[in-house]
Amino acid sequence: MTERPRFTNEELSAIYERTSGKCHLCHRKLAYVNYGVNGKRGAWHVDHSRALANGGTHRKNNLYPACISCNLEKGTFTTRTARRWAGKSKAPLSRKSRAAAKVNNALESGIAGAGIGAAIGGPPGAIVGAIIGAVVGHSRNPDR
Ligand SMILES: [Zn+2]
Known part of the structure; x- marks a missing residue:
């Protein structure tokens, strides 16, 4: 259902730089080279801030870098809710x-x-x- 779009390096680095390379939910440092490499230190996904299942889009302003674990835990919860779990209110x-x-x-x-x-x-x-x-x-x- 949520087919993962392929991002170009340029798109990935723009998304990564949006938060200075930190998870937008828990603010942990991510490793750019470990994009999508589950199990590696600083591994990350592109999170749809508003989940696709909730009508979110693939547009840039809906895309943030997130730890793989944060991204999976968030699921279709809102960004506000997932940030609150980590004690954060805003993206880095x-x-x-x-x-x-x-x-x-x-x-x-x-x-x-x-x-x-x-x-x-x-x-x-x-x-x-x-x-x-x-x-x-x-x-x-x-x-x-
Ligand atoms: Zn995180």
């Missing part, structure tokens, strides 16, 4: 979105740090707080 970000999100985190935490630093140590405290905040913010994993 692509490399590009990830870099942007980290800059945003750094800015937000830098501003918050400046406020805290100023309250403790006046203007010099604000500078130290901003730097600490920015470093902490940038190191935070933006994936949810």
Whole structure:
């Protein structure tokens, strides 16, 4: 019933890069070369976020990389449900979105740090707080 479409390398790598090479359900790192190789470390499938059986399509925006075990467990459950099993609410970000999100985190935490630093140590405290905040913010994993 759910005939697996053959993907070109280009399509596969686009799907893989969508989440920086992580399972969109549990966020574990996948191994690009182990696409479809069940039993290998980081083996993965292309998951139809909305299952074909539920009216999902083969279009790019419905395709995500997933561990083979996550993909099989998910079956026709919704992506939201399967992510919740793993304690996640969103797909991991692509490399590009990830870099942007980290800059945003750094800015937000830098501003918050400046406020805290100023309250403790006046203007010099604000500078130290901003730097600490920015470093902490940038190191935070933006994936949810
Ligand atoms: Zn997974």
